[in-house]
Amino acid sequence: AQSVSQHNHHVILSEAASLELGCNYSYGGTVNLFWYVQYPGQHLQLLLKYFSGDPLVKGIKGFEAEFIKSKFSFNLRKPSVQWSDTAEYFCAVPDTGRRALTFGSGTRLQVQP
Amino acid sequence: AAGVIQSPRHLIKEKRETATLKCYPIPRHDTVYWYQQGPGQDPQFLISFYEKMQSDKGSIPDRFSAQQFSDYHSELNMSSLELGDSALYFCASSGQANTEAFFGQGTRLTVV
Numbered sequence: 001a002q003s004v005s006q007h008n009h010h011v012i013l014s015e016a017a018s019l020e021l022g023c024n025y026s027y028g029g030t031v032n033l034f035w036y037v038q039y040p041g042q043h044l045q046l047l048l049k050y051f052s053g054d055p056l057v058k059g060i061k062g063f064e065a066e067f068i069k070s071k072f073s074f075n076l077r078k079p080s081v082q083w084s085d086t087a088e089y090f091c092a093v094p095d096t097g098r099r100a101l102t103f104g105s106g107t108r109l110q111v112q113p
Numbered sequence: 114a115a116g117v118i119q120s121p122r123h124l125i126k127e128k129r130e131t132a133t134l135k136c137y138p139i140p141r142h143d144t145v146y147w148y149q150q151g152p153g154q155d156p157q158f159l160i161s162f163y164e165k166m167q168s169d170k171g172s173i174p175d176r177f178s179a180q181q182f183s184d185y186h187s188e189l190n191m192s193s194l195e196l197g198d199s200a201l202y203f204c205a206s207s208g209q210a211n212t213e214a215f216f217g218q219g220t221r222l223t224v225v
Binding site: 032034036042043044045046049051090095098099100101102103104105106 | 144146155156158161163168169171203205212213214215216217218219
């Protein structure tokens, strides 16, 4: 089964600081990759996705992520965070051999004004 | 655009009671997923359906069952509820395997 690791569990930043959240996955074959965001008390929303092509993908709200196949990584970045980015961020990949998404443990981002 | 609809949004049940959660996927999506998210936890996959047939099972207790109906809506049935079943239950749908899943608002189940 696929596994996803998010090493940053809780990140606290000041507004305008740059953000990078790590995500590593285990499967070495063709893989689709996703970042979801969950604002407090809300459902999961797709931030961005990678299927193929340019390894640098841009999502909503100024977020981007880079797929590095050799490192099995798909890190999420934003040059300048805002207070409204305070949320939990989940990296996800489709499971191997079954219809399911496997989520990382999530990173709680707290942006201080 | 239509999204995934879940009902009810909130549900309070007593221990040993039963609960039924409903999910209406995005039209023309062929796959429905159910996830359970405990407080401060990541979503845990419970079960999925493809074209109204059960596709895969995750960490779904035997006390839970689910089905997808001819109109593609799905229901998660939970019996003999326990305090530990208190969680957010999300339904999601996708148009093709391994593509992005769109999540509903979730049902917050509280077992007292």
